[in-house]
Amino acid sequence: VLVLGSGAVFALGWSIVRLPGQVQGLIAVMDAQLSVLERELAGFGIDLFGPGGRQDLFQLLSDPGRLFGHVQYAVSGAYGVVMNTIVVVCLGLFFAGQPAAYREGALILVPKAARARVRTVMNEMGEMLRNWLLGQLLRSAVVAVLLAVSFQILGVAGAPLLGLQAGVANFIPYLGPLLAAFPVILVAMPMGLPTLAWVVVIYFTIQTIEGFLIAPL
Numbered sequence: 463v464l465v466l467g468s469g470a471v472f473a474l475g476w477s478i479v480r481l482p483g484q485v486q487g488l489i490a491v492m493d494a495q496l497s498v499l500e501r502e503l504a505g506f507g508i509d510l511f512g513p514g515g516r517q518d519l520f521q522l523l524s525d526p527g528r529l530f531g532h533v534q535y536a537v538s539g540a541y542g543v544v545m546n547t548i549v550v551v552c553l554g555l556f557f558a559g560q561p562a563a564y565r566e567g568a569l570i571l572v573p574k575a576a577r578a579r580v581r582t583v584m585n586e587m588g589e590m591l592r593n594w595l596l597g598q599l600l601r602s603a604v605v606a607v608l609l610a611v612s613f614q615i616l617g618v619a620g621a622p623l624l625g626l627q628a629g630v631a632n633f634i635p636y637l638g639p640l641l642a643a644f645p646v647i648l649v650a651m652p653m654g655l656p657t658l659a660w661v662v663v664i665y666f667t668i669q670t671i672e673g674f675l676i677a678p679l
Contacts, residue, residue, distance in 0.1 A: 463555065488620040488649060495648040561588065597677075602629040605672050609646075612664045616657060618650055628665075632672070639669045 557564055565584055569577045606629025613621035624646050631642035643665060650661040 463559070484620045484623045488623060488645065491619060491652065492645060492648045495651045498651065499648075598633060601672055601676055602632045604676060605629045605632050605668060608668050609665065612668070613646075613661065616653075616660060616664075618646075618653065618657075618661060620649060624649060639673070 565581065568584070569581060572580050606625045608625075609628050610622045610625025613624055618624065627645065628639070628642040631638035634641065643662075646661060646665055647658070650658045653661075
């Protein structure tokens, strides 16, 4: 816990110094490209933000009644997510701090004749879960580093941040890589079609290698 806490404090301090500027830059680029995308889709009769364009969003913000309904759902959903996260983190800390005590407590519910076998199986389960988590972290780290280095070589703005968000998104099965591709493509759009093509090819090549080779291994 001390090592993880120290690492989290260090990462937070580094983020406070470095990330805000990169985040603001990426948001500005993404906002500009959303405007371009909105105009292009409008040519095909597709309204990206509804019939009123982005004005619908501003009208929503100026109408407290409509906004409150959306905020209520958002707050209740966020509250559930936060509380579940706290419970999971606390249980994880308790189990990690004294796993034997919880294991032996669970074994009290098992007939005495079966306790030795169940204890062995639980130990194997713990080992497998530990290895799985380390494997997930390794997969995410590989994706984050490879993408960050590749994007940096291509001169893409905010390359480390784009690689980081792609690595974190890898924890979401199947949809994670697709969701992470959206900001990558938006940021690469202003750099021209050749660079955009290289970014897309590199991104999906790395994700394919990770999904079909690194993950099974």
